[in-house]
Amino acid sequence: MSALFGGVVEALRQASVFATRRHELLAENVANAETPGFRAHDLSFAHELDLAKLVQSTPDPRTPLGQSELDLRMLNQPDGPAKLDGNDVDIDKQMVRVTQNALYHNVVVQLLKAQFDGLKSAINGR
Amino acid sequence: MPHEALNISASALAAQRTRLNVIAENLANANTTKTVQGGPYRRRVARLESEAPPFASLLPDQQSLRGVKVTGVASLPETRRAFMPGHPDADHDGYVEMPNINPVMEMTDMMAATRAYEANVSAIQAMKSMAVKAMELGR
Amino acid sequence: MADPISAISTSIRPIAPIATGAVAPEGPAFADTLKNLMTEVVGSQRAADTAAQAYATGRTTDVTATMVAVERASISFALMLQIRNRLLDAYQEIQRMQV
Numbered sequence: 001m002s003a004l005f006g007g008v009v010e011a012l013r014q015a016s017v018f019a020t021r022r023h024e025l026l027a028e029n030v031a032n033a034e035t036p037g038f039r040a041h042d043l044s045f046a047h048e049l050d051l052a053k054l055v056q057s058t059p060d061p062r063t064p065l066g067q068s069e070l071d072l073r074m075l076n077q078p079d080g081p082a083k084l085d086g087n088d089v090d091i092d093k094q095m096v097r098v099t100q101n102a103l104y105h106n107v108v109v110q111l112l113k114a115q116f117d118g119l120k121s122a123i124n125g126r
Numbered sequence: 127m128p129h130e131a132l133n134i135s136a137s138a139l140a141a142q143r144t145r146l147n148v149i150a151e152n153l154a155n156a157n158t159t160k161t162v163q164g165g166p167y168r169r170r171v172a173r174l175e176s177e178a179p180p181f182a183s184l185l186p187d188q189q190s191l192r193g194v195k196v197t198g199v200a201s202l203p204e205t206r207r208a209f210m211p212g213h214p215d216a217d218h219d220g221y222v223e224m225p226n227i228n229p230v231m232e233m234t235d236m237m238a239a240t241r242a243y244e245a246n247v248s249a250i251q252a253m254k255s256m257a258v259k260a261m262e263l264g265r
Numbered sequence: 266m267a268d269p270i271s272a273i274s275t276s277i278r279p280i281a282p283i284a285t286g287a288v289a290p291e292g293p294a295f296a297d298t299l300k301n302l303m304t305e306v307v308g309s310q311r312a313a314d315t316a317a318q319a320y321a322t323g324r325t326t327d328v329t330a331t332m333v334a335v336e337r338a339s340i341s342f343a344l345m346l347q348i349r350n351r352l353l354d355a356y357q358e359i360q361r362m363q364v
Binding site: 007108118122 | 338
């Protein structure tokens, strides 16, 4: 745990990494919504959005501050049974997730900004 | 790397636009009985495939994401015979060899391609909003 | 941080009785008001941290409540900072006074 940035900042940082990575996966799903044989992906537990479950139990010593890192591997997350051409993407469901995820990301960044602004104002004394 | 997401969404925009062009060509030629090659117009279908982004090999540990591409446009050989005795290209029995194009099916495909195009535009806008928001942290 | 504030407030309070016949000061003492404000600031900071963590981990999806908690902490912190600056200025001005 950093001396200057407490647990909240770390949780928010991981949340922002999660949201950015998830957008990439969702963008891939949307781009391939009509591609025959394509299977939809998402991050594990993303549909519950429970970050706490995503954090690996043992801290990863490779990370700079020894913090536990998110499990960001993508999993198969079909929207429903595969269509005739093998594609299992529902473009409308994916777009809902894209919108939700973008909102989540922006709120997390706003919360991070509030944390940093608070620290900066304490440092500057005004 | 939201940059990668942008490339993926952009690839889909190009692919769907190509697909729309093919569909438009089908609709325009739904009744073309004589082409340069001789014979009626053949229905064309764009083939979509996922493709890996160009620099995927440089990122071995990260599962690379795939955009989409039109890998080819196939010309389907089937035609249909319509009974049109007054038509200039009618044969002795009054049948004309017409393109095997069903406008309803083409319109359905066109709507799907349009919707896919718009969805990818929305995905890009979402990504832009996230990037702009992240840049506010530096202000 | 409480010590400089109580040091300042104990030097401020004796000024009031110098005006003879004046009514005794009503309401809570300044030091108590400050202590309450400090408690509230710390409390709202904790609440904001809890709210932010809850949102980040997906325990809540209520954006409004989260942002309100964070803003309250931010505003009460800014208020306390202003008060601290004014007190510091007042203290320095008193120091400069010829006795």
